[in-house]
Amino acid sequence: MHAAVVRAFDHPPRYEEIDLPAAAGEDALTLDVLAAALHHRVRSMADGTHYESTGELPLIPGIDGVGRDADGRLRYFVLPDTRFGSMAERAVIDRRRSAVLPDGVDPVTIAAAMNPAMSSWIALRKRIDLAPGARVLVLGATGNAGQMAVQIAKHLGAAHVVAAGRDAGRLAALAGVGADALVSLEGSPEAVDAALGGATTEVDVVLDYLWGSVSQRVLPAVLTARRDRGRPLTWIQIGSVAGPEITLPSAWLRAARVQLVGSGQGSVPAREIVAELPGLATHITDSDYAIDAVAQPLSDVERIWRAPAGARRTVLVP
Ligand SMILES: NC(=O)c1ccc[n+]([C@@H]2O[C@H](COP(=O)([O-])OP(=O)(O)OC[C@H]3O[C@@H](n4cnc5c(N)ncnc54)[C@H](OP(=O)(O)O)[C@@H]3O)[C@@H](O)[C@H]2O)c1
Numbered sequence: 645m646h647a648a649v650v651r652a653f654d655h656p657p658r659y660e661e662i663d664l665p666a667a668a669g670e671d672a673l674t675l676d677v678l679a680a681a682l683h684h685r686v687r688s689m690a691d692g693t694h695y696e697s698t699g700e701l702p703l704i705p706g707i708d709g710v711g712r713d714a715d716g717r718l719r720y721f722v723l724p725d726t727r728f729g730s731m732a733e734r735a736v737i738d739r740r741r742s743a744v745l746p747d748g749v750d751p752v753t754i755a756a757a758m759n760p761a762m763s764s765w766i767a768l769r770k771r772i773d774l775a776p777g778a779r780v781l782v783l784g785a786t787g788n789a790g791q792m793a794v795q796i797a798k799h800l801g802a803a804h805v806v807a808a809g810r811d812a813g814r815l816a817a818l819a820g821v822g823a824d825a826l827v828s829l830e831g832s833p834e835a836v837d838a839a840l841g842g843a844t845t846e847v848d849v850v851l852d853y854l855w856g857s858v859s860q861r862v863l864p865a866v867l868t869a870r871r872d873r874g875r876p877l878t879w880i881q882i883g884s885v886a887g888p889e890i891t892l893p894s895a896w897l898r899a900a901r902v903q904l905v906g907s908g909q910g911s912v913p914a915r916e917i918v919a920e921l922p923g924l925a926t927h928i929t930d931s932d933y934a935i936d937a938v939a940q941p942l943s944d945v946e947r948i949w950r951a952p953a954g955a956r957r958t959v960l961v962p
Pocket residue numbers: 683684685759760762763784786787788789790809810811812829853854858882883884885886907908909955
């Protein structure tokens with residue numbers, strides 16, 4: 645079959661022929677892949693930098709996708725850690741890690757949406773007990789995952805969602821999909837800190853997609869601006885587009901009643917993530933989320949990989 649194949653971590657995948665191992669075990673299914681999205685996680689799989697990377701090559705990138713099984717059913721699937729990912733004409737999946745989709749849904753839309761949506765769905769359902777009426781800050785709300793997080797937080801019961809992001813157009817659009825307050829991360833550090841602190845004095849949960857230089861600055865601003873520093877605040881670390889590290893002075897952890905947790909592969913057991921797939925897939929197919937996806941041919945994978953990543957989620961179609 646044809647697939648995107650990585651033979652060296654310092655080179656983008658190439659469109660090549662490669663053999664797919666036969667499906668083995670009663671829960672294994674071979675699917676015709678219809679759509680596989682190019683998430684951040686997929687890039688770090690392909691360049692060997694993801695914390696779950698084993699260093700084995702060659703590999704086919706792709707952690708999830710939408711395919712059609714031998715009985716003609718559409719399935720969204722998540723692959724286990726494997727060298728045989730979803731950016732291929734076919735994929736061997738474990739049926740227990742898949743959700744059957746209604747006929748007629750657009751495979752590209754589902755493939756684009758599930759991973760970004762899963763980030764906040766899992767964080768809010770599995771890393772904390774989200775109290776009805778909670779107040780949530782989405783830090784990095786203009787990305788694919790952040791935009792979904794604003795909407796999913798509302799769906800899961802948040803009463804007030806503050807969206808903080810950089811791109812002015814995408815930030816403004818979030819007011820139309822449930823954000824109650826918008827904070828621009830553009831501007832002088834002092835102005836950003838003041839605006840963010842002022843908007844989050846009573847926030848209960850932070851969904852942090854940025855980390856790095858941004859969280860380094862705004863974390864103490866949010867902590868010290870709290871109206872009641874004894875009010876519990878859970879800061880959930882989810883993504884790191886602004887950098888992989890911060891320096892954490894001990895005083896920050898004493899300055900307010902804050903707990904810092906992470907959400908992702910590892911901090912939530914795979915069986916718990918997999919158990920959430922059908923519910924989230926149903927929620928997305930039943931909702932009218934605006935999913936900004938662009939379908940591209942799998943055969944063009946090498947060129948697509950080298951192109952600058954735009955705001956729209958690229959989905960490869962065999
Ligand atoms: N843990 C999980 O379960 C999980 C699941 C999915 C994704 N993630 C992670 O979540 C992060 C976001 O994923 P995504 O799919 O939403 O990516 P995305 O669509 O590429 O969005 C990233 C956004 O980050 C913003 N950004 C980058 N640098 C910034 C900075 N210095 N300050 C403010 N904003 C900045 C950009 O905003 P502007 O357009 O406004 O510039 C961009 O829209 C990634 O790190 C990804 O790996 C984690």
